[in-house]
Amino acid sequence: MAILVTGGLGYIGSHTAVELLSEGRDIVVIDDLSNSSALAADRIREITGKSFPFIEARLQDEETLNKLFSDYDIEAVIHFAGSKAVGESVKNPIKYYDNNIGSSLSLCRAMLKAGCKNIIFSSSATVYGSNNPSPYREDMPAGGCTNPYGETKLIIEQLLGDIVKSNPGFNATLLRYFNPIGAHPSGLIGEDPRGIPNNLLPYIAKVAVGQLPCLGVFGNDYQTPDGTGVRDYIHVVDLAKGHTAALNNMDGLKIYNLGTGKGYSVLEVLKAFEKACGKALPYEIKPRREGDLDAYWSDPGKAERELGWRAQKTLYDMCLDTWRWQKANPKGYEG
Ligand code: UFG
DSSP, X not given: OEEEEXXXXXXXXXXXXXXXXXXXXXXXXXXXXXXXXXXXXXXXXXXXXXXXXXXXXXXXXXXXXXHHHHHSOEEEXXXXXXXXXXXXXXXXXXXXXXXXXXHHHHHHHHHHHHTOXXXXXXXXXXXXXXXXXXXXXXXSOOOOOSSHHHHHHHHHHHHHHHHHHHSTTOEEEEEXXXXXXXXXXXXXXXXXXXXXXXXXXXXXXXXXTTSSSOEEEEOSOSSSTTSSOEEOEEEHHHHHXXXXXXXXXXXXXXXXXXXXXXXXXXXXXXXXXXXXXXXXXXXXXXXXXXXXXXXXXXXXXXXXXXXXXXXXXXXXXXXXXXXXXXXXXXXXXXX
């Protein structure tokens, strides 16, 4: 019996693959390499000393997918594959509806055909929209996303909820991630965005390694203690462990936040990173970024109560590990 990891060579997928293999589980990875590197597979093998099959394909390639389900005995799927750049999703919504929803439909069809009845889905705090007060709890109404990327996450959540209703014995766990940062402590795998990073940590890391001149801080006039945006940053290894905890507790439709429950501002993150890399980093206050919320963080209590999972690592750990990965791989996997 194996776990199928879609998007298993991407940032969160690769860290989850490591945790699964380390727990002694067999995995099969499918990834189209559209935003990941095949070298990540070698690194996962290097960290764990374990090997696994890797199939390079899009999920919409249903022939390959059906063959995969007949070649391997898949007990559960962890579904990471998808496009994730918020700004790009506003400019190119069709790509997002096609890649994210299209691929999830193909995957679910193949699962039902093969009789595979367990899926964990990579969802996002973005599904809480802009009207809920923090801390976000799973029983708050989802919706009101500000961009197509968020809409696709919400639609896939609904799709899985409907499949659970119509298929007795089908289990879907929706994991709503807050802001994953950090890297595996080995420095062998980490976040490797293509081009100029959209997200805060990869951007800071590239300033620290001298590839970008200066961090732009998007707004310092928010209703937060220092005026900069506040988010719930979570170490990617803690996040990965949330998936293995969820795998052991599947039962119908379940929804869990994966966050730390604590918010940090952009300037607090920058200071923590400066401490981790041992140097001051230049920054400049820029206008607010369209669509950004001022502050939000999770209530992670449900995952702790029901899954026995809780994030362990500090913001400083997250920055140290990001820095270790960035220093050792200044140009990412291909560099
Ligand atoms: N920020 C900057 N400068 C940058 C990049 C970001 O100041 O160069 C700020 C943002 O304004 C925000 C904070 O840093 O206050 C975090 O921004 P990120 O882009 O790192 O992350 P977001 O919170 O905007 O988005 C993340 C994920 C999305 C997901 C969303 C869910 O990237 O996939 O959380 O809540 F949809």
